[in-house]
Amino acid sequence: MAHDPKGVHFERFTRLNRTLHIVMIVSFLSLALTGMTLKFSYTGWARFLARFFGGFESAGYVHRLAAVLMIVTFATHVTDLVRRKNREYGSWRALIFGPDTMLFNGKDLKEFIGSIKWFLGKGPRPRYGRWTYWEKFDYFAVFWGMLVIGSTGLMLWFPELFTRIVPGWFINVATIIHSDEALLAVGFIFTVHFFNTHLRPEKFPMDLVIFTGRMPLEEFKADKPGEYEELVKRGELEKHLVEPYPPIVLRAIRAFGYTALTIGFLIVLWIIYAMLFAYR
Amino acid sequence: MRPNRILFALAFAAVLVAAGVRAQENSECLDCHEDRELTGKRNGRTISVFVDAAKLRSSIHASVDCVQCHADLEGKELPHEDDLKPAACGSCHDDIEALHAKSLHGVAIARGDPLAPRCQDCHGSHEVVGAKNARSPVAPLRVPFLCGKCHQEGAPVQRQRTIHQDNILENFSESIHGEGLLKKGLIVAPNCASCHTAHSILRHTDPASSIARANIAKTCTQCHAEIESVHRKVIKGELWEKEVHRLPACVDCHQPHKVRKVFYDQGMADKDCMRCHADAALKASAGGRSLAVRPDDLSHSRHAKVSCSQCHTGVSLSRVRACETIVQSVDCASCHAEVGQEYQASMHGLLTAKKDANGPTCKECHGTHAILGKTDRGSATFPTNVPRLCASCHREGEKAAKRYKGTQHDIIEHYTESIHGKGLMKSGLTVTAMCTNCHTAHSVLPKKDPASSVNPKNIPGTCGRCHYGIEEQYEKSVHATLVGKTKKELPVCNDCHSAHTIRRADDTGFKLDIMTKCGRCHEKITESYFDTYHGKVSQLGYTKTAKCYDCHGSHDILPADDPKSHLSRENVLKTCQKCHKGATRRFAGYLTHATHHDPKKYPFLFYTFWGMTSLLIGTFIVGGLHTVLWFPRALQLRRERDKAEREAEAAAEVEGEAATEPPENPGPPDTPEGKGEADGA
Numbered sequence: 001m002a003h004d005p006k007g008v009h010f011e012r013f014t015r016l017n018r019t020l021h022i023v024m025i026v027s028f029l030s031l032a033l034t035g036m037t038l039k040f041s042y043t044g045w046a047r048f049l050a051r052f053f054g055g056f057e058s059a060g061y062v063h064r065l066a067a068v069l070m071i072v073t074f075a076t077h078v079t080d081l082v083r084r085k086n087r088e089y090g091s092w093r094a095l096i097f098g099p100d101t102m103l104f105n106g107k108d109l110k111e112f113i114g115s116i117k118w119f120l121g122k123g124p125r126p127r128y129g130r131w132t133y134w135e136k137f138d139y140f141a142v143f144w145g146m147l148v149i150g151s152t153g154l155m156l157w158f159p160e161l162f163t164r165i166v167p168g169w170f171i172n173v174a175t176i177i178h179s180d181e182a183l184l185a186v187g188f189i190f191t192v193h194f195f196n197t198h199l200r201p202e203k204f205p206m207d208l209v210i211f212t213g214r215m216p217l218e219e220f221k222a223d224k225p226g227e228y229e230e231l232v233k234r235g236e237l238e239k240h241l242v243e244p245y246p247p248i249v250l251r252a253i254r255a256f257g258y259t260a261l262t263i264g265f266l267i268v269l270w271i272i273y274a275m276l277f278a279y280r
Numbered sequence: 281m282r283p284n285r286i287l288f289a290l291a292f293a294a295v296l297v298a299a300g301v302r303a304q305e306n307s308e309c310l311d312c313h314e315d316r317e318l319t320g321k322r323n324g325r326t327i328s329v330f331v332d333a334a335k336l337r338s339s340i341h342a343s344v345d346c347v348q349c350h351a352d353l354e355g356k357e358l359p360h361e362d363d364l365k366p367a368a369c370g371s372c373h374d375d376i377e378a379l380h381a382k383s384l385h386g387v388a389i390a391r392g393d394p395l396a397p398r399c400q401d402c403h404g405s406h407e408v409v410g411a412k413n414a415r416s417p418v419a420p421l422r423v424p425f426l427c428g429k430c431h432q433e434g435a436p437v438q439r440q441r442t443i444h445q446d447n448i449l450e451n452f453s454e455s456i457h458g459e460g461l462l463k464k465g466l467i468v469a470p471n472c473a474s475c476h477t478a479h480s481i482l483r484h485t486d487p488a489s490s491i492a493r494a495n496i497a498k499t500c501t502q503c504h505a506e507i508e509s510v511h512r513k514v515i516k517g518e519l520w521e522k523e524v525h526r527l528p529a530c531v532d533c534h535q536p537h538k539v540r541k542v543f544y545d546q547g548m549a550d551k552d553c554m555r556c557h558a559d560a561a562l563k564a565s566a567g568g569r570s571l572a573v574r575p576d577d578l579s580h581s582r583h584a585k586v587s588c589s590q591c592h593t594g595v596s597l598s599r600v601r602a603c604e605t606i607v608q609s610v611d612c613a614s615c616h617a618e619v620g621q622e623y624q625a626s627m628h629g630l631l632t633a634k635k636d637a638n639g640p641t642c643k644e645c646h647g648t649h650a651i652l653g654k655t656d657r658g659s660a661t662f663p664t665n666v667p668r669l670c671a672s673c674h675r676e677g678e679k680a681a682k683r684y685k686g687t688q689h690d691i692i693e694h695y696t697e698s699i700h701g702k703g704l705m706k707s708g709l710t711v712t713a714m715c716t717n718c719h720t721a722h723s724v725l726p727k728k729d730p731a732s733s734v735n736p737k738n739i740p741g742t743c744g745r746c747h748y749g750i751e752e753q754y755e756k757s758v759h760a761t762l763v764g765k766t767k768k769e770l771p772v773c774n775d776c777h778s779a780h781t782i783r784r785a786d787d788t789g790f791k792l793d794i795m796t797k798c799g800r801c802h803e804k805i806t807e808s809y810f811d812t813y814h815g816k817v818s819q820l821g822y823t824k825t826a827k828c829y830d831c832h833g834s835h836d837i838l839p840a841d842d843p844k845s846h847l848s849r850e851n852v853l854k855t856c857q858k859c860h861k862g863a864t865r866r867f868a869g870y871l872t873h874a875t876h877h878d879p880k881k882y883p884f885l886f887y888t889f890w891g892m893t894s895l896l897i898g899t900f901i902v903g904g905l906h907t908v909l910w911f912p913r914a915l916q917l918r919r920e921r922d923k924a925e926r927e928a929e930a931a932a933e934v935e936g937e938a939a940t941e942p943p944e945n946p947g948p949p950d951t952p953e954g955k956g957e958a959d960g961a
Contacts, residue, residue, distance in 0.1 A: 041816040056822035119909035125917075134906070156813070159870070160862035168869025173888050175813060176876055180892035184899060192903035200910060201918035222921070 009214035015138045016080055018213045024073050024142075025201055025260050030066035030269055032186045034059045039179050040274040074146050099230075100130045102140075108133040129226030134196050145185045152178035187271065190264035198261065206261065211253040214242050306336075309346045312359060321362035335407040348372075371397045395430070395437050402426055418478070421461065423471035424452060444484075451537035468503075475499050475536075492538070496529045508639060550578075553588040577650035590615075612642045622722040625731070638679050643668060661721075663710040667695060670715040678718040686727065694780040718742055734779075739772040747773075753835040758842075771801070785834070791823045798828045807873040831855055831872065 013021075037059055053059035082141040087166040089095040096103055110126075112133050117123035118150070131139075155162045157172050198206045202223075209215045221228045231237040245253075285477035305944040312318060313331040320329040336342065347354050349367040360731035370377030380386045382400075388396030400408075402418055409416045417426050430437040437443065439882045445451075452458040452472075459468030475491060482489035490499045556562060557573040564571050578584065589595045591610045595602040613620020623629040623642070631639025645661060660669045671692040673680035681689075695701040695715075718734060725732035733742045740760065744751025754760050759770050776797045777783075781847075782792040795818060799806030809815040817825045829837075831847060838845035856863040856870075874882050876889035 037820065038813075038816050041819040042810070046820060050820040050822075056817055056820040057824070059820075116909070119913055125913070160860050160864070160867055163867035163869070164864055166866070168867055169871050169874070169884070172812075172871045172874045172882075172885055176885060176888045177892060180889065180896060184892075184896040187896070188899060188903060192900075192907060196906045196910075200914040202914050202921070204918070 004087065005216070007216045009212075009242050010217050010220040010237075010243045011214045011240045012209055012220070013213040015213065016076075018211060020073050021088045021210050022256070023069060027069040027073065028189070029260060029263050030062055031070065033263070034063035034066070035179075035182050036186065036271065038063075039183070040270070043270070043274050043278050045270050045274070064157060067150070067157075070146065070231070071150060074150070088214070093125050097279055102131060102136055104133065104136055108136065114212065127226040127229070132224075133158060138193050138196070141185070141188060145181060148181045149178055149185065152181070183271070186267060190268045194261065194264060206254070206257050208250065208253055208257065211257060212245055212250070213229070214244060216244075217241070306346050308358060310336075323363070331406055338409075339407050339409060340410050340413075340854070341406070341958045366398070367400070367405065376479050383479060383481045384483065385479075385481055396440065397430065420467040420469075420471050420729075421465065424449060424458070424462065424475055427472040439717060445537060446535050452639045455538055470503060474502070493529050500530045504541055547610060548589050553592075556601075573649050581649060581651045582653045582822055583649075583651055583655070610643075612646075619722050622720075626720075626722055628722075638673075638683065661716075663712075663714055664704060664708065664837065666714045666716055667701070667704070688779055691780045692906075698778075698780060698782040699784050700782055713746060717746070718932075734774075736769075736772045739774055743773040750835050755837060757833075757837045758839055759837060768801070788821075788823050791827055792818060792821060794827055794829060805873050808873040812872060814872065826859060830858065 033049060034053060037046045037053070038057075040046050041050075050059050053062055085092055085095045089098060095101065097105075102211060108130070111128060114123060114126035115133075117126050155166075155174040156178060161231045163171065197203065197210070207215075215223070228237070229238065308565065310331060310333050313329060314333050316328075316330050318329050319326050321327070323780045341349070348371070349369070350364055351368045351371060352365045353360055381390070387397060404417060411418045413419065414421070416422070428751075429435065431439065431443065432449045433447055437446075438446075453462055457470045460466040461471055477490050480488075480490070482492075484491045484493070485491060487494065489495065503837055554575060557571060558575060560570075560572045562571045563569065583591070589602070591612070591614075592606055593611070593614065594602065594606040594608060611620075613623075624633065628640050632641055633639075647660060652661075654661040654663075656662060657931050659665065672678065674684075675681060675692045681691075696705055700713045704714050720733045723731070723733065724733075727736070729733050729735060730737060732738065740751050740754055744754075754773075759772075762770055774792065785791075795806055795809065796816070806828075808818060811888075814826045818827060833846045836844075836846075838848075840847040840852075842848060843850060845851065852864060852868050853865055856868050860867060871882065874885055876882065876885040879886040
């Protein structure tokens with residue numbers, strides 16, 4: 001009973017973060033589908049997808065539209081960071097070096113070592129807190145990916161503009177970086193990220209928390225004991241307790257989540273097929 | 281002009297001079313008549329009476345006194361009055377004058393016909409010279425033009441008088457006589473006067489005429505002596521003996537003025553043939569094939585005016601069955617000599633010569649008695665019918681297609697779908713290329729033959745007959761100019777455009793296909809093209825991106841180091857700007873054929889690629905290992921949790937049986953009481 005709708009839920013993600021994640025899923029899947037179509041244009045799959053998007057030309061429009069969506073997501077997130085810095089933390093220092101920081105710190109190193117020990121049966125499960133090191137890794141992978149893929153993507157979108165400054169062969173370099181970084185992003189998200197958050201047996205088949213923002217308190221207690229204890233200690237737990245969503249909302253969320261997961265897996269299969277059997 | 285008359289005149293003049301009794305000296309006349317402005321009157325009209333003394337002196341009448349011709353001035357006071365009588369040529373040339381008076385021309389003069397020619401109209405007046413003098417208008421070479429002044433098409437005589445022949449001058453100039461005279465300059469070749477006489481021109485119905493039926497032979501044999509011996513076989517026999525009155529005259533066969541276009545009266549021969557061959561049931565005794573000829577076929581055919589025996593040669597008119605002496609089958613080349621030669625050298629002709637049953641002869645394409653010209657819509661050789669005609673043997677499964685061992689298949693179907701086929705068959709453009717435009721009609725040869733119109737060496741010329749401008753560009757391109765400098769096979773039109781499946785160059789299929797066409801020779805560079813954006817997008821069926829020809833040009837393709845190349849330093853930017861409007865010189869530095877597989881040529885691409893790939897592989901190894909290690913632990917956690925839940929459920933059931941109150945409060949320390957959503961969106 002991982003998701004007992006009747007139980008008390010702990011709210012882990014703000015509504016904005018959830019919204020941004022959904023928008024990013026839509027944008028990322030669109031970018032991945034249309035982009036891989038171009039990258040693996042020599043496979044039959046690519047031709048099928050190009051037709052699915054109404055020809056390559058409109059696939060290109062989808063790609064650029066989704067890119068704009070991604071950039072907007074990025075900008076919104078950065079704006080939100082600045083706002084929360086002002087409202088909740090007061091300074092960048094507090095945000096960056098505080099206990100809930102997204103940056104890697106000594107605690108992460110300890111937890112990482114603890115995790116490896118736990119994996120190998122040489123220690124208990126670390127008492128993970130607000131953000132685990134793999135969650136931070138996911139976050140920065142995306143952050144870095146957006147900068148790298150986004151900037152090279154703009155170069156490819158407006159080559160005439162960029163070659164006023166950089167030499168023409170930069171476009172060739174940008175192509176390689178854009179394409180391989182995208183491959184990394186797609187491959188990582190649809191395998192490692194999917195496992196870490198959804199497919200690992202504790203969460204299988206899907207962790208809805210990123211969509212609902214809430215998880216059963218029991219589950220929270222087991223998953224993030226560090227954070228739980230911290231909140232209890234500070235007496236702030238109550239602030240985060242909420243009613244679960246009604247079943248109809250959960251059904252809709254599941255439908256969306258499964259669709260995204262399926263598309264992700266299909267893309268991975270396609271990439272593996274293209275790399276192994278049709279690579280050139 | 282007759283010499284004895286001149287001698288007589290000279291003698292007479294000498295006598296007069298000796299006697300010193302000359303009434304007027306020529307010099308006296310010329311005193312006035314040398315004045316170019318001098319005019320006189322005749323029948324109320326003002327005319328010039330100028331006499332060119334120089335011409336008179338060089339004329340054959342140089343020593344004749346003016347008054348000898350202008351006889352009415354004899355002894356008159358000078359200056360004399362107007363309205364002289366015409367010069368009296370007859371006073372010397374009396375016999376000629378008599379002949380002329382009886383001739384059509386003379387009769388017309390007597391009738392007062394203003395168009396009728398007088399002596400001076402043909403011979404000139406004061407400047408008259410002998411007929412042998414090349415300057416004379418009646419010199420042999422000039423006679424046709426002299427007569428033609430009145431007897432050419434459009435002249436008043438030809439229009440307003442009854443003349444039974446038309447296009448006389450044109451026909452004559454094309455005839456063997458005209459050719460001899462006018463082209464070869466043989467002054468012994470007959471001119472108008474040779475047959476019609478100079479002065480005794482009469483109607484052909486006049487028994488005295490040189491062209492009267494009875495006199496024709498005599499007229500012709502003036503030159504064609506012993507022609508009867510040559511013609512004996514035609515005129516001997518029954519016709520000669522039994523139908524004397526139907527004895528043919530020369531002109532029955534050799535039309536006047538058209539003597540080369542031999543004209544055999546159909547009534548004479550064909551009717552005899554049709555006596556038997558009009559019978560629809562007529563069959564050959566050997567073989568039993570039908571020998572019937574439908575008269576309509578022949579009369580509507582191109583050969584309507586050709587008689588049977590012209591094609592079916594070897595007939596003997598003297599026999600009852602004139603055809604029994606025919607031993608040869610019809611040889612069209614006896615008239616169509618040039619075409620015949622072409623055919624004999626062609627694949628079709630060679631097969632026929634080898635007595636191969638598959639070899640088509642003339643009639644397979646052109647038909648027999650019902651033959652029509654290629655401009656006739658009903659003809660099998662009319663442009664829109666040609667593909668069907670060739671298809672009868674060359675369609676898949678037919679005899680020619682079975683023999684064929686080359687690479688072209690379904691040619692008829694492909695042609696019909698091609699731009700040429702659609703132009704011809706769908707749009708009905710008869711100028712569109714069809715089979716014979718490329719393969720020729722009569723010199724059809726296999727591609728391998730160096731003389732073939734579709735031999736790679738000749739293809740540009742063949743296509744260039746219509747696509748001339750393209751051929752011109754191609755001839756200057758690297759593909760053409762390398763001839764002799766490389767041993768590699770160079771592409772000609774059909775290597776890119778195909779032979780029978782030619783499409784419009786703006787057709788999507790053609791655009792996407794061109795890379796494989798260029799790639800057949802330029803293998804490496806095409807592969808690397810597909811590594812770039814342009815190539816990848818093309819591969820997905822997008823036609824608006826740069827293809828080979830967008831940058832390199834199509835027919836005018838030149839190496840990049842040629843200043844005229846689209847990719848030369850001067851032109852490359854313009855080439856990029858065709859699509860990339862804002863492109864700069866730096867933009868043109870984009871590597872359109874870059875590959876990250878070549879560390880020597882493109883080191884930065886190579887290392888970028890491997891740097892990125894290492895990052896990718898590294899990340900996956902770390903992430904993957906982490907996941908693999910994690911899995912057993914996570915599975916263990918799940919099992920423990922499931923077990924705990926099952927136990928809790930079992931306990932709840934037991935409890936539920938004991939006391940039916942709702943038991944549970946899944947116990948966090950603080951019970952939630954309607955918490956709103958505290959987050960700020």
